Amino acid sequence: MIKQNFLTGEYVIYSLERFKRPQSNKKNILTTPIDICPFCIENKHLAANNIYTTFNEEIRIIDNKYPILTNNDTNYGKHYVLIDTKDHYKNIIDFTDEHLFYLIKSIKEFFEILSTDKNLKYVQVFKNQGQNAGASQEHSHWQVLGLSTLPNKQKYMINALKKYEEENEKCYFCSLDYSENFVYENKDFLAFCPEDSLYCYEVNIIPKKHITNIIYLDDKMLKNLGVILKKILIKLNLMYNNLDYNICLYNGLKSQEEYHFFIQIIPRVGNLGGFEFSTGMFVNSVLPTDAAKALRNI
Numbered sequence: 001m002i003k004q005n006f007l008t009g010e011y012v013i014y015s016l017e018r019f020k021r022p023q024s025n026k027k028n029i030l031t032t033p034i035d036i037c038p039f040c041i042e043n044k045h046l047a048a049n050n051i052y053t054t055f056n057e058e059i060r061i062i063d064n065k066y067p068i069l070t071n072n073d074t075n076y077g078k079h080y081v082l083i084d085t086k087d088h089y090k091n092i093i094d095f096t097d098e099h100l101f102y103l104i105k106s107i108k109e110f111f112e113i114l115s116t117d118k119n120l121k122y123v124q125v126f127k128n129q130g131q132n133a134g135a136s137q138e139h140s141h142w143q144v145l146g147l148s149t150l151p152n153k154q155k156y157m158i159n160a161l162k163k164y165e166e167e168n169e170k171c172y173f174c175s176l177d178y179s180e181n182f183v184y185e186n187k188d189f190l191a192f193c194p195e196d197s198l199y200c201y202e203v204n205i206i207p208k209k210h211i212t213n214i215i216y217l218d219d220k221m222l223k224n225l226g227v228i229l230k231k232i233l234i235k236l237n238l239m240y241n242n243l244d245y246n247i248c249l250y251n252g253l254k255s256q257e258e259y260h261f262f263i264q265i266i267p268r269v270g271n272l273g274g275f276e277f278s279t280g281m282f283v284n285s286v287l288p289t290d291a292a293k294a295l296r297n298i
């Protein structure tokens, strides 16, 4: 079965036989000696400039020492690292609710700060957890990239959401029937496996209310977002021990009424290979309804 992803236009082939193929259990694990880890609080002299600090220095945003883009480039941009814990060995699933609240709040506040930079057309916040997800440091951290070019993927997404809203007079996310793809919910947020997921066990988290941008979440909602994020990561980690994953935040611009803020969690089980790179198509070996059912029951 082939589906086209509504938000990105990318094709995904659901090939359930692929799941049965033998997989090697060997995992690449990053190890940075703790005495030279630039993200440990004791080594802050090894890291770049501090831009933002909160929660008793547990959370810090610093310049990226090796930025993808710099202010001097012909393609203007910003690149920061958000270190979300002092502790070298801690991870989101170990954080208290209060710690999670300050983490999500710091992301919101940083979006607000970057929104004053008129040269930036798009800001991407993401987390690479583990080497298989693209991390180069073991110590838990996120990255924030401000771009002066709107990526094609985001252009497509904005157009798809706009077109849907025009045709249906309702937001795409607010119209979906989540019953079969439902994973978990709390007062303000809903977690589900999108019916056109490109990746095995992909989970999206959306606000139940139509909210376009993280900057519009109040403190109670920020807290509930942290709680549901941790809950989903615990569920995924119970399924795959010590899972590598990516977390990506998708925000609308202030003027984009049809956008619905969401968080995408991509478990990195199975690698992207020549097929994906050459065709731009994806292979998913678990039906999203089956993934949702399994995650609901964990």
Ligand SMILES: [Zn+2]
Pocket: 034, 037, 038, 039, 040, 041, 087, 088, 139
């Ligand atoms: Zn460290």
Ligand SMILES: [Zn+2]
Pocket: 171, 172, 173, 174, 209, 210, 211, 259, 260
């Ligand atoms: Zn909506």
